[in-house]
Amino acid sequence: MKGELLNILLVEDNEDHAELIRRSLEENQVANRIYWVQDGEEALDYLYQRGTYADKTKSPCPHLILLDLRLPKIDGLEVLKTIKTDEKLKSIPVVVLTSSESEQDICKVYAFHANSYLVKPLDFEKFTRLMHDLGFYWLGWNVNPLK
Amino acid sequence: MTWLTSRLWARLNLVPRLSLVVTLSILLVVTGTVYQSTQYIIRRTQDNLIVEYNQQMEALESLVVLVSFLDGKSSHNFDVERLIEVLSNFKYSADVTQVSFRDTTDVAAFSQERIIKLETPLFFARWCGLETIYVNRPIIVEGVYYGLLSLSMSPSRIINRGWDRYLYLVQAMCFSLALVLLSIWFVLRKALHPLLSLAEVSKTLTQGDLSVRVKIAGSPELQRVLLNFNQMAASFQATLAALQESETIKHIILESLPLKIFLKDRNSVYLSVNKAYADDHALKVEEFVGKDDFVFYPAELARKYRADDREVMESGKLKNIEEAYTVLGQDRMVRTIKVPIRNEAGEVTALLGSFEDITERKKAEQQLEQKNAELERFTYTISHDLKSPIITIKGFLGSLVADAKAGNIARMEGDIKRIAGATDKMQALMEDVLELSRIGRMVQPSIKFSMTAAAQDAIEVLYGIIRAKGVKVTIEPDMPVVFADLHRIREVMQNLIENAVKYMGNQTEPQVAVGCRFLADGRQAYFVKDNGLGIDMKFSDKIFGLFEKLDPHSEGTGIGLALVKRIIELHHGTIWVESAGADQGSIFYFTLPQQPA
Numbered sequence: 001m002k003g004e005l006l007n008i009l010l011v012e013d014n015e016d017h018a019e020l021i022r023r024s025l026e027e028n029q030v031a032n033r034i035y036w037v038q039d040g041e042e043a044l045d046y047l048y049q050r051g052t053y054a055d056k057t058k059s060p061c062p063h064l065i066l067l068d069l070r071l072p073k074i075d076g077l078e079v080l081k082t083i084k085t086d087e088k089l090k091s092i093p094v095v096v097l098t099s100s101e102s103e104q105d106i107c108k109v110y111a112f113h114a115n116s117y118l119v120k121p122l123d124f125e126k127f128t129r130l131m132h133d134l135g136f137y138w139l140g141w142n143v144n145p146l147k
Numbered sequence: 148m149t150w151l152t153s154r155l156w157a158r159l160n161l162v163p164r165l166s167l168v169v170t171l172s173i174l175l176v177v178t179g180t181v182y183q184s185t186q187y188i189i190r191r192t193q194d195n196l197i198v199e200y201n202q203q204m205e206a207l208e209s210l211v212v213l214v215s216f217l218d219g220k221s222s223h224n225f226d227v228e229r230l231i232e233v234l235s236n237f238k239y240s241a242d243v244t245q246v247s248f249r250d251t252t253d254v255a256a257f258s259q260e261r262i263i264k265l266e267t268p269l270f271f272a273r274w275c276g277l278e279t280i281y282v283n284r285p286i287i288v289e290g291v292y293y294g295l296l297s298l299s300m301s302p303s304r305i306i307n308r309g310w311d312r313y314l315y316l317v318q319a320m321c322f323s324l325a326l327v328l329l330s331i332w333f334v335l336r337k338a339l340h341p342l343l344s345l346a347e348v349s350k351t352l353t354q355g356d357l358s359v360r361v362k363i364a365g366s367p368e369l370q371r372v373l374l375n376f377n378q379m380a381a382s383f384q385a386t387l388a389a390l391q392e393s394e395t396i397k398h399i400i401l402e403s404l405p406l407k408i409f410l411k412d413r414n415s416v417y418l419s420v421n422k423a424y425a426d427d428h429a430l431k432v433e434e435f436v437g438k439d440d441f442v443f444y445p446a447e448l449a450r451k452y453r454a455d456d457r458e459v460m461e462s463g464k465l466k467n468i469e470e471a472y473t474v475l476g477q478d479r480m481v482r483t484i485k486v487p488i489r490n491e492a493g494e495v496t497a498l499l500g501s502f503e504d505i506t507e508r509k510k511a512e513q514q515l516e517q518k519n520a521e522l523e524r525f526t527y528t529i530s531h532d533l534k535s536p537i538i539t540i541k542g543f544l545g546s547l548v549a550d551a552k553a554g555n556i557a558r559m560e561g562d563i564k565r566i567a568g569a570t571d572k573m574q575a576l577m578e579d580v581l582e583l584s585r586i587g588r589m590v591q592p593s594i595k596f597s598m599t600a601a602a603q604d605a606i607e608v609l610y611g612i613i614r615a616k617g618v619k620v621t622i623e624p625d626m627p628v629v630f631a632d633l634h635r636i637r638e639v640m641q642n643l644i645e646n647a648v649k650y651m652g653n654q655t656e657p658q659v660a661v662g663c664r665f666l667a668d669g670r671q672a673y674f675v676k677d678n679g680l681g682i683d684m685k686f687s688d689k690i691f692g693l694f695e696k697l698d699p700h701s702e703g704t705g706i707g708l709a710l711v712k713r714i715i716e717l718h719h720g721t722i723w724v725e726s727a728g729a730d731q732g733s734i735f736y737f738t739l740p741q742q743p744a
Binding site (some may be wrong): 001013014015016017019020023038039045072075098099100102120121122124125127128 | 527528530531532534535537538539541542543544545546548565569630671683685686688696697698701
């Protein structure tokens, strides 16, 4: 661990899930800051620093995006597509974190150049373990282009 | 003449021909015989006549000499008087026409004439070749010449008699000839009758009546021929009947098939089409024969069809084409199969095509695809949304255990609340899913009711929330009477009005209006209008999705509009939303199809 503060943008409409993710990441002492948005539109507003997210210090560019697929307003696939077709945003690693195990979703997500696809485990232990590994891998081992 | 004879001959049947030939031969023989015998008779008669003449002459001469000179007085005294008397009283033969005596001075001392009339045609007389016979005899007694005695004898009587005989012969001959002709005719007719009836029967056969047969009669070899003929006719009849039956079956198959069938030659010219094909064009089957596609289709289409035909005939391979097709002004989808037809040598000589209208099938396929996609989406949504609370429950249960171990009582209470919330959510979701599936399954019979009444019913149910939010709801009093499932339409009204009341935002004078208006296309649309939050038109479709919520914090599972949409679609209507944007309010419209009278 380099001990540097890394920013994670969590796009998750379910408040409980967001809380679980946040807690797991914190408990695993993955040193980072989590910015949570609840729908696709908000996520894009954050990334393009529009509206309430115009302040760059309060809403910095994330080093990693954790993206749920089923989202209100603009759904996750659309958000992914927008990110990966934007010159400025496409280098940000996007990890899709969803409860869907549908093959179609997996194919589409990779076709839109997502960096990883993870299924939310039902089991709590596995869930925390996944969050631990996720943080460890993406924020520890992985060399981030934005740094 | 020869030409005429040959023409006549050609027109004669067998029996007259044979009769004629036989008769003519007999006639020839008989004529020859008659001629010969007549000639013979005549010659004989003539010979007799000449003998008779001479005898007559000699008798006369002796008499003349005797009478003239032997008067008993003087031995050499020539007495003319006595001579004339003798000549006058002499009994002449019937054929004698003239008798004369000329003395030494060549004066006719006696002359007597008689005329025997010729009673035959001149040709017969000529044909007989008989002439008048003149006999002169000088009277010389003891060397002294006293005069010339002349006698003429005519053959006319003989000729007359010959003519009579000849006539008799000819008559007899004609009679017997007729008799012969008749008997030949009769015998031939009798013998040839079976052949004649064969001719008649075969004529009837060719005219199409195959049930006729020849009566077996006549000579054994003829009977064999007739028997064979009958057998042939019978087998012909059976074959034709079988052929006709198979033709009929083929015809029935071709004409009853809903498939449209056509046969074209190598140049894409129609050889035949079936009734279904002709009916498609509102034409008769015969109107296609000998024409090509350019007569019946627009040039562009005809060229395309021709290119397809050529491809099939050149490649010799079947082609299956699905394409758009216009029939009687309607656009349809058709499936055409074109098959090359080969002759015995294996060369492609024609093209058989069949096509069927698959518009309905295509539509059904599309609908099925749509339904499948819908079902897939539904399953996907359900599985995802039901999984979410489980993750929450399991996650926070795990967290609860950790908290308990750590003694973090403060967080435990929050976790339990979250777990309870998730189970509530799950229950609500399950109930909603059940409700949604019930809409499709349980359809109550449509009844007539006023839309105003349906809206008023909905308001009664929503009385509490309307009052709490202080919303003014107005309902158009005379909305049309519709024919639909009252319970479900009331549900639609309830959902729409509830949404309108719920998403009022900070409106100080919240208002909801329910009414009905005519659209530009003439349809009647019912609407629920509010002056609340409004909807970003970007999401105008998404809001009708199952468990879709624009605001994650809002109450409910997000099934309301999905339910409404499903009800309206089950009534074959449409639903949509219009909004000028945020805080501009929104109008939900829905239509119900034409009501039965």
